[in-house]
Amino acid sequence: xxxxxxxxxxxxxxxxxxxxxxxxxxxxxxxxxxxxxxxxxxxxxxxxxxxxxxxxxxxxxxxxxxxxxxxxxxxxxxxxxxxxxxxxxxxxxxxxxxxxxxxxxxxxxxxxxxxxxxxxxxxxxxxxxxxxxxxxxxxxxxxxxxxxxxxxxxxxxxxxxxxxxxxxxxxxxxxxxxxx
Amino acid sequence: xxxxxxxxxxxxxxxxxxxxxxxxxxxxxxxxxxxxxxxxxxxxxxxxxxxxxxxxxxxxxxxxxxxxxxxxxxxxxxxxxxxxxxxxxxxxxxxxxxxxxxxxxxxxxxxxxxxxxxxxxxxxxxxxxxxxxxxxxxxxxxxxxxxxxxx
Amino acid sequence: xxxxxxxxxxxxxxxxxxxxxxxxxxxxxxxxxxxxxxxxxxxxxxxxxxxxxxxxxxxxxxxxxxxxxxxxxxxxxxxxxxxxxxxxxxxxxxxxxxxxxxxxxxxxxxxxxxxxxxxxxxxxxxxxxxxxxxxxxxxxxxxxxxxxxxxxxxxxxxxxxxxxxxxxxxxxxxxxxxxxxxxxx
Numbered sequence: 001x002x003x004x005x006x007x008x009x010x011x012x013x014x015x016x017x018x019x020x021x022x023x024x025x026x027x028x029x030x031x032x033x034x035x036x037x038x039x040x041x042x043x044x045x046x047x048x049x050x051x052x053x054x055x056x057x058x059x060x061x062x063x064x065x066x067x068x069x070x071x072x073x074x075x076x077x078x079x080x081x082x083x084x085x086x087x088x089x090x091x092x093x094x095x096x097x098x099x100x101x102x103x104x105x106x107x108x109x110x111x112x113x114x115x116x117x118x119x120x121x122x123x124x125x126x127x128x129x130x131x132x133x134x135x136x137x138x139x140x141x142x143x144x145x146x147x148x149x150x151x152x153x154x155x156x157x158x159x160x161x162x163x164x165x166x167x168x169x170x171x172x173x174x175x176x177x178x179x180x
Numbered sequence: 181x182x183x184x185x186x187x188x189x190x191x192x193x194x195x196x197x198x199x200x201x202x203x204x205x206x207x208x209x210x211x212x213x214x215x216x217x218x219x220x221x222x223x224x225x226x227x228x229x230x231x232x233x234x235x236x237x238x239x240x241x242x243x244x245x246x247x248x249x250x251x252x253x254x255x256x257x258x259x260x261x262x263x264x265x266x267x268x269x270x271x272x273x274x275x276x277x278x279x280x281x282x283x284x285x286x287x288x289x290x291x292x293x294x295x296x297x298x299x300x301x302x303x304x305x306x307x308x309x310x311x312x313x314x315x316x317x318x319x320x321x322x323x324x325x326x327x328x329x330x331x
Numbered sequence: 332x333x334x335x336x337x338x339x340x341x342x343x344x345x346x347x348x349x350x351x352x353x354x355x356x357x358x359x360x361x362x363x364x365x366x367x368x369x370x371x372x373x374x375x376x377x378x379x380x381x382x383x384x385x386x387x388x389x390x391x392x393x394x395x396x397x398x399x400x401x402x403x404x405x406x407x408x409x410x411x412x413x414x415x416x417x418x419x420x421x422x423x424x425x426x427x428x429x430x431x432x433x434x435x436x437x438x439x440x441x442x443x444x445x446x447x448x449x450x451x452x453x454x455x456x457x458x459x460x461x462x463x464x465x466x467x468x469x470x471x472x473x474x475x476x477x478x479x480x481x482x483x484x485x486x487x488x489x490x491x492x493x494x495x496x497x498x499x500x501x502x503x504x505x506x507x508x509x510x511x512x513x514x515x516x
Contacts, residue, residue: 047458050454051458135491140297155310157310208396278399
């Protein structure tokens with residue numbers, strides 16, 4: 001990281017303390033001598049200072065009374081759970097005889113779930129859902145594939161190697177990847 | 181009370197009882213992380229019997245041979261790092277982030293030397309696993325099974 | 332890790348102690364509100380989202396099992412609701428215009444501050460306007476970094492993106508703000 005352009009791209013991250021040791025040293029020593037980048041730093045510091053002032057100003061102060069009033073109302077105004085359930089299930093239940101089918105089905109489902117968990121192989125349901133959720137991913141410029149293998153219900157993260165061969169290790173040839 | 185409402189109340193009581201039985205109403209102090217390092221190749225046709233629990237998952241990758249190179253288990257505290265050495269000068273770092281509704285959040289980083297290759301955050305079932313594969317190894321690839329259980 | 336005192340309060344909440352929940356709300360109401368207002372730019376919307384945040388936290392408190400800090404967990408709820416509210420703002424242009432009236436009021440509040448240096452005053456007004464002009468994604472990283480001093484890693488986890496993405500969004504947002512405010516900085 002040597003040119004002014006590269007340094008200016010990194011001043012923000014440097015001020016945030018997010019650069020590695022070597023990168024931070026490079027920025028610091030460049031700023032000691034370069035007036036243009038020094039001015040950039042001054043502007044960014046000024047920008048951060050004013051933004052912080054704005055966010056901490058009275059304009060961002062919470063009106064505590066209305067807030068608490070609204071929150072207490074929400075908590076107190078919770079609908080009873082049976083009212084919600086009755087509203088949902090009401091149209092489906094007309095006669096008492098049919099209505100009793102509902103708990104019967106629930107008991108059967110509970111039985112299937114519960115026995116499946118304590119006696120593997122006895123459960124009537126499919127294998128437990130093992131899918132994972134990938135919330136964020138950074139492959140540093142490499143191609144990466146996210147796959148859901150449905151038979152085993154497994155999430156697969158596949159990292160492809162760059163075609164221009166980084167030094168992956170002596171004698172290691174690249175593989176084209178699995179044939180999904 | 182109307183009969184339909186009585187039935188619904190009874191049904192809801194059953195559901196609540198079942199959920200309560202299954203609910204993990206406890207706190208977790210640490211996370212046990214297990215990494216199975218597998219060498220997958222297209223030359224021979226061999227399936228390491230020690231990999232039997234992962235057979236379905238691995239065979240879906242469509243390689244011909246699977247050999248267990250290493251299995252390692254470490255216990256990490258929340259926000260602590262568990263570092264696993266992976267063949268080829270690589271290090272896999274797993275950091276448990278949090279658990280909510282029996283779902284674990286893990287931060288996973290793969291590095292070769294000091295060069296990061298992959299960084300990801302994954303949310304998975306407590307006690308479940310996911311597969312991370314692709315790094316080349318001796319003409320084939322490495323496949324890592326990453327599983328974690330909060331205790 | 333959860334601070335001991337926060338965790339004790341969470342456990343009491345889980346046991347049904349309402350006063351423990353109120354104590355947690357008192358601790359974090361201002362922080363949560365400030366972040367949401369920074370994202371939504373409208374006081375009424377921010378107040379409603381803040382109330383909804385704590386209400387959902389109250390309803391879901393039993394599912395919190397430790398690991399991350401309570402504040403991070405609460406933050407995630409707040410950011411998710413704020414993002415949904417931003418999407419609704421986008422879909423309902425009338426609401427957006429109403430929220431812009433709210434922004435204008437904020438600007439006038441700045442102008443009424445008798446102790447601010449005139450140059451600073453102008454800069455602050457223009458800065459608020461420029462921050463409002465950023466896209467929601469760029470505004471989110473600016474607010475979380477500037478206000479809370481969160482690391483790129485933490486911001487990435489809250490917003491569901493990588494550290495690299497956080498870094499590039501911050502760089503872009505700051506560049507945009509600098510371009511608009513160069514004469515004032």
